[in-house]
Structures are given as C-alpha cells and as structure tokens.
Amino acid sequence: MKTHFIAIGGSAMHNLAIALKDKGYQVTGSDDAIFEPSKSRLEKKGILPQEMGWFPEKITADIDAIILGMHAHQDNPELARAKELGLKIYSYPEYLYEQSKNKTRVVIAGSHGKTTITSMILHVLNFHQKDVDFMVGAQLEGFDCMVKLTQDNDFMVLEGDEYLSSPIDLRSKFLLYQPNIALMSGIAWDHINVFKTFDDYIEQFRKFVASITPGGVLVYNEEDTEVVKVVEAAENYFRKIPYKTPEYEISNGKVYLKTEMGDVPLSVFGAHNLLNMEGARHICRQLGIMDEDFYEAIMSFKGASKRLEKVERADKGTLYKDFAHAPSKVKAAVKAFCEQFKKEKKYGFLELHTYSSLNPVFLEQYDHAMDGLDEAVVFYSEDALKIKRMDPISPELIKEKFKNEGLRVFTNAEELHAYWETLDKAHGVFLMMSSGNFGGLDLTK
Incomplete structure (x- = not known):
C-alpha cells in the first residue's frame, strides 16, 4: 500500500504516518515546515521529507491513498495534482475509519476531558496487556506513538474531535468514525471561529450521537445538562449508560477514590479527573475489564501530557x-x-x-x-x-x-x-x- 501525506508534520498526521510505516506501508509526505518532535520522529523512521515545500511531481498515479492534513490549503499544488489524477483523497479521520471499519470502534467525544479519558482507557488496557488499536491526542507514558494500527486487533479506541476534518471536508472529525461504543464527556462552546453560535456547536454532538451504530452503546456524563439534552433528544437506537462524579476524599494531599472494594489511592487530583475516571471505567467494562482490575491499573495513572x-x-x-x-x-x-x-x-x-x-x-x-x-x-x-x-x-x-x-x-x-x-x-x-x-x-x- 502506497500512501502520501500532504502536511505530514502535524502532531496527528506524523503519528499516523509512523503507524502506517510500522504496519509495512510505503509512506511519503510533504510539508512547508516541520518542527520538533515531529521532525526527529519522522527522520528516525526514514520518512522525513528531504526538503520543505510542495512538489506536485511527488504525486504519481500509483499512489493508493492521499492523506490531507488541516495545515494544507485548498489551493495546495500537490492536492491539485492528486485531483487531476483522480486519486483517492482522505482526511485524517476518514483514513482512520478506513483502517478500522472492520473493528469495534470506541470513540471518546466531548468539549473537555476526551484526551484524559482516552489516555486512562489506554493506560488500563496496557496495564492488563490487552492489545487494541488506538488514536489519542497526547503523548502517553509507555507508548511510543499516539496512533496504532494493526491487521488483527478487534478494537480501536479513538479520541473524537469535533473540529473540521480537512480543508476540503468541513465535517467534524468525530462524525466520520461511526462508533459502536461512544462516550460524551461534556459540551461547552468552543472553536468559535468555525461554529459561530452555540447551537451550531451543539449540532455537531447531535450528529455524533446519531452516528452511533444501531444497537451501540453511549456512556455519557449525566451531570452536564447540555449532554443530557442531546442524549434525551436522540431518535436512533442505542444503549445509554450515565455516569457522575464518584465519592472521594483528600487526605494529607493524596486523593482516595471511595469504592465498594475500599479506598483506592490515586496519582491524579481534581473532581473533573475523577469524573473522567468514572467515564473511563464504564468504557473499560464494555471492553471486558472488571472494576477490580480497572482500579488496580488506574492507581498508577499519572495523567495525560500537559493535563495538570x-x-x-x-x-x-x-x-x-x-x-x-x-x-x-x-x-x-x-x-x-x-x-x-x-x-x-x-x-x-x-x-x-x-x-x-x-x-x-x-x-x-x-x-x-x-x-x-x-x-x-x-x-x-x-x-x-x-x-x-x-x-x-x-x-x-x-x-x-x-x-x-x-x-x-x-x-x-x-x-x-x-x-x-x-x-x-x-x-x-x-x-x-x-x-x-x-x-x-x-x-x-
């Protein structure tokens, strides 16, 4: 499989490029500027462009997939050449769906908390050596690359972003994943440059819930009134699992989660993090992780990169x-x-x-x-x-x-x-x- 990335240097794009290289694909790419750590990581894998800029001659008829990043513009010369040749052009999320369409897709969405919840889920699965494909937006301890794609894994865990998919695809990214299992952590107006009104922003989450596959599962934050409104208004069929902030206490600067199995000491703090943890626990249940095993693993979770x-x-x-x-x-x-x-x-x-x-x-x-x-x-x-x-x-x-x-x-x-x-x-x-x-x-x- 031959793939070419237009704007390969982005934080998400370069991780996908590395994941495809690790999968055995032939990977090339271009960009007009690439910064660290993307530059070193691409260079280590042998897929760093030799020079910066856009080169239409790189776009040849034998390329199986063009993956277009948000950093590129609509008039990008490589994109124009790909269109001329009639090549298949994917946005980043579109290609992730292509790679996971035969798997059970778990999508974590919300205006806030989605990176942390996704990170918690992956930490627990990694702790118990349960192998899954994934995409997450932050560097995690114990993970080399933030995208993993395999032929054999049954599940793919995806952080679902409501921002636009690509310069030529103005749908929210998470609308392309069609989740079998989903989570919605909260809704608070963001990306005002794209979603001009709060209702326009909420509409993306309504569409996200509508995209859950028939008979799927939605885990949702019942403390968020906007989330509850969206869930209650949904007309498609899926199972609804609410969650809320669990009981906890702070003693000598340490946070302890109150559970039926006793007090569980944590390495993170903040009510919002414990709310995120509860959502992650319910998702892990859907993936076959019992509560006792979840608590055993989550004690060592120290947080996602740049989140407290x-x-x-x-x-x-x-x-x-x-x-x-x-x-x-x-x-x-x-x-x-x-x-x-x-x-x-x-x-x-x-x-x-x-x-x-x-x-x-x-x-x-x-x-x-x-x-x-x-x-x-x-x-x-x-x-x-x-x-x-x-x-x-x-x-x-x-x-x-x-x-x-x-x-x-x-x-x-x-x-x-x-x-x-x-x-x-x-x-x-x-x-x-x-x-x-x-x-x-x-x-x-």
Whole structure:
C-alpha cells in the first residue's frame, strides 16, 4: 500500500504516518515546515521529507491513498495534482475509519476531558496487556506513538474531535468514525471561529450521537445538562449508560477514590479527573475489564501530557502545567488546583492565544474562571492579535469579562517574564494554563 501525506508534520498526521510505516506501508509526505518532535520522529523512521515545500511531481498515479492534513490549503499544488489524477483523497479521520471499519470502534467525544479519558482507557488496557488499536491526542507514558494500527486487533479506541476534518471536508472529525461504543464527556462552546453560535456547536454532538451504530452503546456524563439534552433528544437506537462524579476524599494531599472494594489511592487530583475516571471505567467494562482490575491499573495513572502535569523544577517549587485554554477547561483546572492546595498560596497564569479566546464575544464565557486563586494572571500578545488580524483588546475588557478586579493582565512577554522573576517559586504553588508557551517562558527555572 502506497500512501502520501500532504502536511505530514502535524502532531496527528506524523503519528499516523509512523503507524502506517510500522504496519509495512510505503509512506511519503510533504510539508512547508516541520518542527520538533515531529521532525526527529519522522527522520528516525526514514520518512522525513528531504526538503520543505510542495512538489506536485511527488504525486504519481500509483499512489493508493492521499492523506490531507488541516495545515494544507485548498489551493495546495500537490492536492491539485492528486485531483487531476483522480486519486483517492482522505482526511485524517476518514483514513482512520478506513483502517478500522472492520473493528469495534470506541470513540471518546466531548468539549473537555476526551484526551484524559482516552489516555486512562489506554493506560488500563496496557496495564492488563490487552492489545487494541488506538488514536489519542497526547503523548502517553509507555507508548511510543499516539496512533496504532494493526491487521488483527478487534478494537480501536479513538479520541473524537469535533473540529473540521480537512480543508476540503468541513465535517467534524468525530462524525466520520461511526462508533459502536461512544462516550460524551461534556459540551461547552468552543472553536468559535468555525461554529459561530452555540447551537451550531451543539449540532455537531447531535450528529455524533446519531452516528452511533444501531444497537451501540453511549456512556455519557449525566451531570452536564447540555449532554443530557442531546442524549434525551436522540431518535436512533442505542444503549445509554450515565455516569457522575464518584465519592472521594483528600487526605494529607493524596486523593482516595471511595469504592465498594475500599479506598483506592490515586496519582491524579481534581473532581473533573475523577469524573473522567468514572467515564473511563464504564468504557473499560464494555471492553471486558472488571472494576477490580480497572482500579488496580488506574492507581498508577499519572495523567495525560500537559493535563495538570507536574513540572520538575531545580528549586523544588510546585508547578503544574495544563493545556487548558477553553473556559470550561480553565474553570475545571482552577477548581481542582484550589481544592488540592487549600493551605498554600496559589498562583494561576492563563495565556489567551486561540481565535476563540481572543474574541470579545467569546470572552464572556470566562466569567469567574480564575476565582479562588490568590494571584491570577492573564497574558495575551498584542502581536498575536495583529497576526490574526483581530481588533485590539484592552486589559480593562479582560478584567471585566473575567469578573475579577484583582486580575493582573500582561500584553507584553517581557513584562510578564519580569513579573515572573519577582516571584518566590519555592513558596506557593503555580498553575500554568496555556496551549502556547507564555512568550517563551521557561517553567523549569
């Protein structure tokens, strides 16, 4: 099987390319820029493009599948050549379905928590040496590649993203998977640049539920009112399994899950993580993992990459980084952090740099998101606004939308870094929330 990737360097795309190479496929690709760690990982497998750019001559009639990444544009010259030749062109999710259409597909969806839940499921399955195919959006301990594709495995576990599939396929990715078993963790408006209204966004989840195969299973968060509305309105036939936050307690800084088998010590914290864990437990049940075996495995789960992930610092200071940037994720991370560290002085930093988070209309969603912290800081770059061709935003507007008078707002990275240097990292605890890097701030120092 000969495959060619247009925009091979993306975090998802390069993992799929590696998985296909490992499966024995002939893999080539192009991109106009490839960064680490994608670059080194592709090079190690011998599939890093020799030069950057788009080369229509790479597109030949003997290619079985063209896989098109979101980074490519509609006028991409390689894409144009593939169309000329009448080649089969797949989006990333479309090709994953092609690879799993004869398997039982387990799809984890939701505005928040889907990466963590998928990671928990894979951790438990790996712990008990139950082999499955999978795709997940974060680097996991004990896994070399975030996509695994085989001929023989019966199950494929997929993280289901509601974002667009490709430049020429504007369907949400998770609508292409047709799950046999699904989970929906929560619905909170996101990707405002694509889904202009909340109802437009919710509609993607209605379609997702409608895509569950007849007689399938949906595990869903019964504490989320929007999820419940979608599930109750569904007209197709599937089995419904609700879940909610389990009982737990915090003792001497350690979280213990209350179960029928006794208290189970955990390596993660936060009510949202325990809610995610409960969803993962129900999915694992569907995959033949008994509760006792689930609890045995989940004790050693330390979290998905960049999800309340502890950063080791030279000064032994307590610092966690979190990918949180959408309002619901920020609120969950802050709540968990404040609950875990009740006695310490708590600092929270949030970087706004996505299209949604920098939209004045969407900023309303961040009301009280940073409440409970002793020091709350929001950073956004005025240069980023210019690059995105967005109107300037005043620090006063940020404070107003967050409904937090004590909020510190920085729009210049140098000033933010100078403030950071004034803080005593050995005293207090720090929560750093961003899908970026705070203008190059080194969190290890």
